[in-house]
Amino acid sequence: MIPLTDIALEPDLYREIKKNINKVIDSKNYILGHELEKFEKTFAKFIGAKEAVGVGSGTDALRLALRANGISAGDKVLTVSLTSPFTSVAIMEEGAIPVFCDVDEKTWTMDVHDSAVRIDKKVKAIMPVHIYGNPADMKTILKFAKTYKLAVIEDACQAHGAAIKGTKVGNFSDAAAFSFYPTKNLGGLGDGGMVTTNSRKVAKMIKMLRHGGQAKRFWHAYRGINSRLDEIQAAILSAKIKRLNKHNLLRTTIAKRYQRALGNLPLEFQDTVEGGVSVNHLFVIRTKQRPQLYTFLKSKNITTDVYYPTPVHEQPIFKKFAQSALPVTEKLSKELLALPIFPKLKTSHQEYVISMIHKFYDTHRKSI
Numbered sequence: 001m002i003p004l005t006d007i008a009l010e011p012d013l014y015r016e017i018k019k020n021i022n023k024v025i026d027s028k029n030y031i032l033g034h035e036l037e038k039f040e041k042t043f044a045k046f047i048g049a050k051e052a053v054g055v056g057s058g059t060d061a062l063r064l065a066l067r068a069n070g071i072s073a074g075d076k077v078l079t080v081s082l083t084s085p086f087t088s089v090a091i092m093e094e095g096a097i098p099v100f101c102d103v104d105e106k107t108w109t110m111d112v113h114d115s116a117v118r119i120d121k122k123v124k125a126i127m128p129v130h131i132y133g134n135p136a137d138m139k140t141i142l143k144f145a146k147t148y149k150l151a152v153i154e155d156a157c158q159a160h161g162a163a164i165k166g167t168k169v170g171n172f173s174d175a176a177a178f179s180f181y182p183t184k185n186l187g188g189l190g191d192g193g194m195v196t197t198n199s200r201k202v203a204k205m206i207k208m209l210r211h212g213g214q215a216k217r218f219w220h221a222y223r224g225i226n227s228r229l230d231e232i233q234a235a236i237l238s239a240k241i242k243r244l245n246k247h248n249l250l251r252t253t254i255a256k257r258y259q260r261a262l263g264n265l266p267l268e269f270q271d272t273v274e275g276g277v278s279v280n281h282l283f284v285i286r287t288k289q290r291p292q293l294y295t296f297l298k299s300k301n302i303t304t305d306v307y308y309p310t311p312v313h314e315q316p317i318f319k320k321f322a323q324s325a326l327p328v329t330e331k332l333s334k335e336l337l338a339l340p341i342f343p344k345l346k347t348s349h350q351e352y353v354i355s356m357i358h359k360f361y362d363t364h365r366k367s368i
Contacts, residue, residue, distance in 0.1 A: 002349050004303045005342045007182050013239060017189075020235035030231045032211070039234040040194070042241055043178075046161070047170040049196040051203035054229030055210050058157040058179025061193035062090035064227070065175035066125065068195075068205040069151040071096050075124040078115050078150070081311040082108060082329045083129040087155050088312050088321075090177075091127070099123060100313040102326040106271040108284075108336075109136035111328070112144045118323060125151040130159035130169050132307070133185065133251075133281035137273045138164055138172040153177065157193075158281040160186040161248045165275035170196040175206075180229075180237055185251070185281050186244050188233045250343040251280040254350060258283055258339065261354045265361050282307060283341040290337050293360055300356045305338045 009017065024035055036054050044052035055061050071077060073095030079087055081100045088098040102114040110128040126145050128136035138154075145152045154176035156162070156169045163169065170176035180192035195206050205222070208214055213224025255278070259269055268286040272278055284307065287293055297304050311333050313322040340353055 001301045001303060002340050002353060003342075004305050004338060004340050005183055006344055007187060007342075008344075010344075013243065016239040017236050020239055021232055024231045024235050027231075031228055033231045035231040035234040035238065036229055039229075039238045039241075042238060043194055044196060046241060046244070047168050047196050049171055049176075050198045051196065051200060053195045053197075053203055053206045053210065054234060055193045055195060055206070056227035056229065057191045058177055058181065058193040059086045059090045059093075060210070060225065060227040061157075061177035061179070061195045062087065062127070062153065062155060063093050063225070064206045064209050065153045065177050065195050065197075065202075066091065066094050066096065066127075066151075067209055067223075068202045069125065069153065069174050071125050071151065074122065076120070076122040077125045077127050077153075078110075078118060078123060079127040079155075080110050080129050080131075080329070081313040081326055082308065082332060083131055083155065083312065084157070084308065085312050085315060085318070086157075087127065087129055088318055092317075096125075097122070098312075098318065098321050100318075100322055100326060100329075102328045103131075103332070104137070105328050107134065107137065107273060108132070108270050108332060109134065109273075110141065112137065112140045114326075115144065119148055123148065123150065125153055127153045127155055129155040129157075130162055132270060132284055133159045133162050133279040134270055134272055135159065135162045135164050135169050135276045135278070138169070139273075142172060156196075157181075158184065159279060160184065161244060161279045163277045164273060171198065173197075174199065175202055180233065185248060185279055186237065186241055188236050188240075190233055192229045192233045192237065193227075194229070247343040248279045251283075251341055252278075254341050254345055255280040255283050257347075257350060258285075258341075258354065262357060265357065280341060282338045284336050284338045286332065286335045287337060288335060289360075289364060290335055292364070293357070294337060296360045297353070297356060302353050302356060303340060306336065307338050309333065
């Protein structure tokens with residue numbers, strides 16, 4: 001069976017991680033220590049941001065980014081429905097209200113024109129999602145946010161290293177959230193997250209908020225939570241980030257091979273904004289024959305998956321916030337299918353996937 005992804009560790013990486021973990025164990029310092037401080041600096045440098053603050057998960061990174069930028073109960077946050085539901089979970093956890101916007105037909109990221117019709121006096125922030133590792137149209141979003149005086153929080157949980165005209169995502173906003181869930185391009189061996197920002201004031205606030213709101217030891221001045229990236233995960237990620245650029249380039253090579261080989265078939269690929277660089281966290285195709293293709297590839301021992309089968313605004317806990325139908329989102333949710341992509345995907349395995357997709361469409365054309 002060809003998997004959708006493979007998170008097994010390479011032997012040299014495995015050895016380095018074990019060495020780093022043992023170093024943490026020997027230090028007897030497991031929370032808010034040297035390894036976290038070192039990784040925060042490394043990650044900030046990788047993104048190009050002034051500050052990076054490690055937290056317990058990508059969801060918590062979103063929550064604390066919102067809270068540190070003044071978003072609170074009753075405020076509205078513009079976001080999208082074609083994403084992981086945890087984007088809206090983070091908004092709701094802050095007592096805020098997600099306002100669902102449609103996405104662009106080509107890039108599958110936030111459609112700012114649709115966002116404009118949903119503005120009212122309670123909207124205080126906008127949270128675009130760099131879905132599948134593909135950057136949202138930040139130039140248009142920033143202009144829009146300036147017009148309406150909105151805080152901008154990037155959901156970059158799938159986009160470690162994605163960029164627009166040389167500037168990495170995580171640098172365009174008041175704060176950005178990254179996830180280190182194991183399947184991410186930069187994934188830990190457990191949960192973890194990071195907030196990046198170019199505001200030292202925001203970073204200082206998040207460092208207090210992640211630690212229960214403590215301004216100093218045993219003195220809680222703010223409404224905080226308990227959400228800290230632990231020393232062992234930081235040590236693991238310090239080893240893995242050294243390989244991130246290489247792995248992202250391998251994903252790009254695989255994605256381009258898919259596009260070249262499948263370009264003559266009746267399916268579509270995700271576009272990028274002008275000057276945009278996707279890191280291809282997922283490689284997703286758009287096809288009107290998704291159920292049939294999914295079943296066919298499964299019968300050929302090829303794993304595919306749907307991200308995401310039910311738009312967020314149609315799910316039970318979020319329905320009450322839906323203002324109207326989102327036609328592009330709803331259409332895409334029925335047509336998107338993720339193909340195998342990961343740095344160690346063998347060329348021969350990818351060629352097999354490609355050949356089976358061609359076989360499916362050849363058979364389908366003959367049956368018409």
